[in-house]
Amino acid sequence: MGAERNSSRPARILITGATSGIGLALVRRHAPKARVLAGGRRAAADAHGVLPDGVSYVQADQREPERAVAAILGGLDELGWDGLDLAILNAGIGHAVDPAEETPSMLRDVLDTNLFAAIALAQALLARLEAGQGRLVLIGSTAHKGAPGFASYAAAKAGLHGFARALSEEWKGRVAVQVIHPGPTDTGMHARAGHDPGRVARLFARTETMARLIDRLIAGGRTVETISFARFLGRGQGGR
Numbered sequence: 001m002g003a004e005r006n007s008s009r010p011a012r013i014l015i016t017g018a019t020s021g022i023g024l025a026l027v028r029r030h031a032p033k034a035r036v037l038a039g040g041r042r043a044a045a046d047a048h049g050v051l052p053d054g055v056s057y058v059q060a061d062q063r064e065p066e067r068a069v070a071a072i073l074g075g076l077d078e079l080g081w082d083g084l085d086l087a088i089l090n091a092g093i094g095h096a097v098d099p100a101e102e103t104p105s106m107l108r109d110v111l112d113t114n115l116f117a118a119i120a121l122a123q124a125l126l127a128r129l130e131a132g133q134g135r136l137v138l139i140g141s142t143a144h145k146g147a148p149g150f151a152s153y154a155a156a157k158a159g160l161h162g163f164a165r166a167l168s169e170e171w172k173g174r175v176a177v178q179v180i181h182p183g184p185t186d187t188g189m190h191a192r193a194g195h196d197p198g199r200v201a202r203l204f205a206r207t208e209t210m211a212r213l214i215d216r217l218i219a220g221g222r223t224v225e226t227i228s229f230a231r232f233l234g235r236g237q238g239g240r
């Protein structure tokens with residue numbers, strides 16, 4: 001199962017959170033040889049300003065999970081994709097905040113964007129993934145084990161971890177399921193979350209390196225993968 005399994009036609013790939021960072025780097029890697037539907041929260045005109053030519057886009061704000069699912073299914077219908085080879089559910093946000101000060105609306109945004117929408121999308125994509133003998137990849141985080149300052153984000157990513165492990169058993173023989181936990185990456189997500197990592201930021205993986213490692217682990221097919229500091233430093237930041 002996976003994006004490469006049918007070589008007679010280009011793979012059909014859905015990538016969420018595709019307008020920035022790791023998601024955009026994944027789109028850039030796949031777009032030359034596959035058909036890609038990119039998902040994001042921005043308006044289409046803005047998204048097409050950053051996406052490579054030929055990539056389709058659907059606006060789907062995961063802070064409203066049911067509407068995001070409907071929008072993505074609509075985007076797949078518009079392309080006539082009744083099957084999918086690969087879905088990479090990558091959209092995510094975090095807030096660096098003392099849990100005692102996190103407002104209900106911040107908490108909802110983190111849980112809805114990172115967890116609820118990913119679970120709802122996984123459910124909604126099952127028939128298409130099955131039809132395409134495809135693969136579902138959930139992008140978690142090494143923070144799923146607990147990260148000071150990011151408690152709700154850690155909870156959401158831990159939820160994804162458990163969900164993927166359960167799903168990989170339940171959908172065995174139907175759809176391959178993976179959760180891949182990247183380590184810190186230089187996407188700007190930390191700054192957007194209101195977190196200054198300080199000097200350690202120099203050690204963060206380059207976005208393209210992280211996307212390359214994620215692709216390699218997707219090809220490997222193991223249910224749970226973690227891309228720790230040691231792993232990406234050990235593999236080097238260059239290469240394809």
Ligand SMILES: NC(=O)c1ccc[n+]([C@@H]2O[C@H](COP(=O)([O-])OP(=O)(O)OC[C@H]3O[C@@H](n4cnc5c(N)ncnc54)[C@H](OP(=O)(O)O)[C@@H]3O)[C@@H](O)[C@H]2O)c1
Binds near residue numbers: 016023040090093183
């Ligand atoms: N960077 C790290 O250190 C790191 C480490 C471990 C795991 N991760 C995970 O890797 C994934 C990608 O993160 P990144 O570092 O590439 O972050 P990023 O550069 O901030 O990109 C996040 C993507 O998700 C989109 N997004 C945010 N909120 C959304 C919403 N409500 N609905 C739909 N799309 C939304 C963003 O859209 P806009 O472009 O419009 O903002 C963007 O395309 C996330 O799941 C993150 O948790 C990141």
